[in-house]
Amino acid sequence: MFQTFSASSAPEQGPARLSALREQLDQNGIDGVLVPRTDRWQGEYVAACDERLAWLTGFTGSAGFAVVLPDIAGVFIDGRYRLQVRDQTADVYTPVHWPEISLSDWLISHLPNGGTVAYDPWLHTVTEITELTDKLAANGIDLLAAPNQIDAIWTDRPARPDAPFFAQPLELTGESHANKRARLTADVDTGHWVITLPDSIAWLLNIRASDIPRNPVPHAYAILHHDGTVDLFAPLDKCTDIAGHLGPDVTVHPPEDFDDALTQLVGPVRIDPRVCADAIATILSDAEAEVVHATDPCILPKACKTEVEIAGSHAAHLRDGAAMVQFLAWLDGAAPMGGLTEIDVVQQLETFRRDTNMLRDISFETICGAGPHGAIVHYRVTEDTDRPVSPDELLLIDSGGQYVDGTTDITRTVIVGTPSAEHRDRYTRVLQGMIAISRLRFPKGLSGQHLDALARASLWSAGLDYDHGTGHGVGSYLCVHEGPQGISRRSTVALEPGMILSNEPGYYREGAYGIRIENLIVCVTAPDLIGADDRPMLSFETLTRVPFDRRLIAASMLSAGELDWINQYHADTLKLIGPLVEGAARDWLAQACQPL
Known part of the structure; x- marks a missing residue:
C-alpha cells in the first residue's frame, strides 16, 4: 500500500550510520566505498535485506548510489530524484547530479592524491568495474574488491525472502520452457551461458516468485548449457513445488554450489558484462575458463x-x-x-x-x-x-x-x-x-x-x-x-x-x-x-x-x-x-x- 519507513531506513539515522561506516573504513585502511542501490542480481528493485543504500542514507529511489569518502559522502541521482533526495537524506550527504557528473570524475576530484576505494564485487557489473578501473588508474586511485562494508555494521538486517517459487502455466506464456531452451541453443554446439538476471530466469523457465516486492521474480542463478539443459541454483525448499514443472532437463542445486560449478565449466562460458556481477567474472578468470562476452540470450526474446x-x-x-x-x-x-x-x-x-x-x-x-x-x-x-x-x-x-x-x-x-x-x-x-x-x-x-x-x-x-x-x-x-x-x-x-x-x-x-x-x-x-x-x-x-x-x-x-x-x-x-x-x-x- 503506501510506503512507510521503519527505523532501519529513517533519514535521521543517516549521520550516525555514516559515522559508523567511516569508522569501519578507517579500521580497514580504506579511503572510500561504493554503496550501490543494486543487489547481487543487479536488479532495479531489491528485497528489504538488500536495501543498503536506503539503510545508510534514507534515499529510497529505484536508481542511484552513494560514495563515502573521509570528508564527503555523495548520493548520485538522476533527474527523477533531485527533489526526492533532498527530502529523504540528512545534510551530511551531498546530492550529485548524475550522469552529468560521472562517478570517475567525481572521485578524481575528491581524491586528487589517489587512494583506495572498496566495492563489493557481487554488487557491481563487469562493465562498470572495468570502465571505472581504467579511468581511475591513471589518477592513482585503486579499486579494491572487498567484503561488503555495510553488512559489517547493519546488525538488524532483515531475513532473506523464503516463499516458494511457482510455475507460470503454458496457457499464459504461449511457449514452454523446453521450447525456449531449445530455441536459444539451436545455433550453438558448445559452451554455456551464465544467466544472472532474475527476470531472465523467470522467463526462461516459466517460473515466478516473490523474492522482490512487486516484481514476481526469483533470487537464483542459472547456467544454460549448449544442449538446452539448465543448472538452477536456488534454495532447494523454494523449488519443491516446481519440480514437476521443471522436468528432467533442469537440475536444481543449492546456491552455495554456484561458485564451484562455475569453476567446472569447460568450453566457452558466455556472460553478459553489462549485468553479470564482477565477482562471477573473477571466479571464471581464476579458474582459467574461456570467457566470452555476449548479450544475455533471454533479454530480447523476453521483450x-x-x-x-x-x-x-x-x-x-x-x-x-x-x-x-x-x-x-x-x-x-x-x-x-x-x-x-x-x-x-x-x-x-x-x-x-x-x-x-x-x-x-x-x-x-x-x-x-x-x-x-x-x-x-x-x-x-x-x-x-x-x-x-x-x-x-x-x-x-x-x-x-x-x-x-x-x-x-x-x-x-x-x-x-x-x-x-x-x-x-x-x-x-x-x-x-x-x-x-x-x-x-x-x-x-x-x-x-x-x-x-x-x-x-x-x-x-x-x-x-x-x-x-x-x-x-x-x-x-x-x-x-x-x-x-x-x-x-x-x-x-x-x-x-x-x-x-x-x-x-x-x-x-x-x-x-x-x-x-x-x-x-x-x-x-x-x-x-x-x-x-x-x-x-x-x-x-x-x-x-x-x-x-x-x-x-x-x-x-x-x-x-x-x-x-x-x-x-x-x-x-x-x-x-x-x-x-x-x-x-x-x-x-x-x-x-x-x-x-
Missing part, C-alpha cells in the same frame, strides 16, 4: 511477447481499466467534499484493484502526488509527508497491478476543482506528446532514441521539457520496468513487434504541480497503406483504456488529427470498459468519454 502474452495483457488492462474507472469516479465525487489525503487516495485505489479478485500484487509503490508533491517524479507518500488533496490543485496518480496474465502501469493527472489556464496549457502539451507516440508510424529498425523527441515537441515549442525518458519496457507478469526496449535519448535497441512499452511524457513545475499522462502500448506491424512502397513499417497499439481529464484539455490547441484520436480513444474506452462497470461508475465513464 518480444507471444500472441498469448499480448492477449493476456489486453485482458489485464481491461480489468485494470475498470478498476481505474471505479476509482476515478469515486475520486471525482469524494475529493470536492474535502478531507482526503494522499494516503486515502492510494488505499482506495488499491482496494478497487483488489476487488477484481485477480490482483496478485501492485506492480510498484503507488505514486500519488497532490499539488507540489506531483513535481517529485517518483514521490511516494509516507505518514510523515501525507498531504491533503486540496481544491484547484492537480493530483498525479501513477500506479499499476500485477495480474497472472499481465502487468499494468498507468498515470492519470486530474484536477480537483477548477484548473488554471497554465494547468490546461501544460496538460494539453503533455497529452499532445503522448498522442504523437500513439499515432506514430515508423520504419522498422528504428529505436526509442529516434522517437523520443516527438513526445517533447509541443513542450519544446514553449521552452519546456521533462527530465526522464518517455517510455520503458514492461514485462508479462514480470517487472514493470523491463529492458532492453525504451523510448528515450539513450534507447538504442531497435523496436520490434511484441514489445510492450510505456508512453508517458510529463511536465513538472517545482513547488507547484506535476503532470504525467501514461498509457501502455504494444509495438505491432503497421497496417498496409495503399500506394506505399515495400518498406517494413511499425506502429503502436494502445493497451490502456482509461479516460483523460477533459477539464484539463484545451481543445483549441489540438490539431484535427489529435482531436480525432482523443475522441476515438474515448469512444473505444466506453465500448470496452462500459460493460465492466455499473451504476455511478458507468455514468461517470459515459460523461468522461463524451466527444470534445
